[in-house]
Amino acid sequence: MSDMPAAPTRNLLGWILALLLAILCAASFYSLDLKWVEFTRPDSLRTTFELLGGFAPPELGMPFLRRTANAALETLAMSAVGTLLAVAAGLLLAMPASGRLGGLGIPRAIVRTILNVLRSIPELVWAYIMLIAAGLGPFAGTLALAAHTAGVLGRLFADALENAPLHAEHSLRTNGAPALAAFLYATLPQTLPQMLSYTLYRWENNIRAAAVLGVVGAGGLGQMLKYHLSLFQMQPAATVILAMLALVALVDAASFATRRWLTS
Template sequence: MAPTPPPRAPGTWLLLAALLALVVASFASLPLQWAAFFAPEALDSAAEFLGGFSPPETSPAFLARTAGALWETLAMSLVGTLLAALAGLALALPAAGRLGRSLRALVRVLLNVLRSIPELVWAALLLVAAGLGPFAGTLALAAHTSGVLGRLFADALENVEPLPESSLRANGAAPLAAFLYATLPQALPQMLSYTLYRWENNIRAAAVLGVVGAGGLGQMLKYHLSLFQMPSAATVVLAMLLLVAAVDAASYALRRSLTR
């Protein structure tokens, strides 16, 4: 006879009831106009709007400009993610409590601030200082992603097995050497996986940041949409889709190779 599972604690049922009440209250408080959304007039307008995107612009000159903007978007995401990984690792050490409890709390607050501010807000702030172009977008991606990766890296360092580092230090190894040879190798595959995942997200974010003037495909998309040049906008959207799909595939392959 299979053993009977233990009864759930009352707190679990209360939490589930609270989540259910939150879902119901969310639907009740939002003006969701499903009837208007699926009305024949709305569907006809949407079909007419989408029809304007066909056929996409395929002139060689425009495709060359799109390829340049695609590379700019890819470069923004790569550099922004690399800067964020370096900054995140530097902030993860004190955030994981390796430099004292008081500094841990202070750095955790800094990481919360960095990741709580969206990339678009960072870009709007940095555009004032750095001007229009991809530099401000790269810094915006790095600022937000530093907060995300710093928190993830700190959690990874806190969750590793402490015995190897303790053994090395008990045998006379320096603290830095014990960390580099015992703790960091345990957390490094997870850190690399987090970094690759954030690179995937930053590709999408870099495309959106162009809307506020940070360069790349997003800036081209905003320009052509504002002039109602739908075939040109369709080409830019297709370039975005191809870039995201390629980066997703490359990141997935790299993460698979790291976990084998």
């Protein structure tokens, strides 16, 4: 008679955590005042359809389309520059955060705390801070995107560097290569595709965030959307919303194609 495999041991801690999560979800639904009946009332549905009907047809006049295209380019530029600044800052912070090159003389815990603070503050809060410091316009929005994204990318880059195999780097160091050269020629090439993937993903997110930051006066499509919605100009607002959707779809497609090219 062949030996049967031993039955898997039950993880009591896992069951307890799952039970606590289920209790938390149930308590969340119980504590929230979710008025589903109010949402489906006939007058609520009628008012909603009247609001949506006000968006049709979108404003398609050539002068307005040119303004919308310029705002879309401004939003795209904000996201691109903000992401590039975040990549530079995140890579510099990732070095000591990962403990590579001796931490560059900076304590690892301090840099990790800085990264936590940067990414814990939402883009909108950063935008309000930068608007006070730099005034209205796309510059404040770009800095807000860069500050938050630097915290996110810095943590992701640090984890990628920390988990990278060290055999090639140790081999170069054993043969007399300096620490920086061994890192640049051995460790960095291993993690570069992963870092590029993280960067493209965050650029996609920053496109959406840049459109939202305009609502607080940081320029771009968001600022146009706030202006027209505040005046209840629904048809121009519909054109701006469609421009946002087209811009996000374009960047998503470009990012997907770039990631496939990198991994092929």
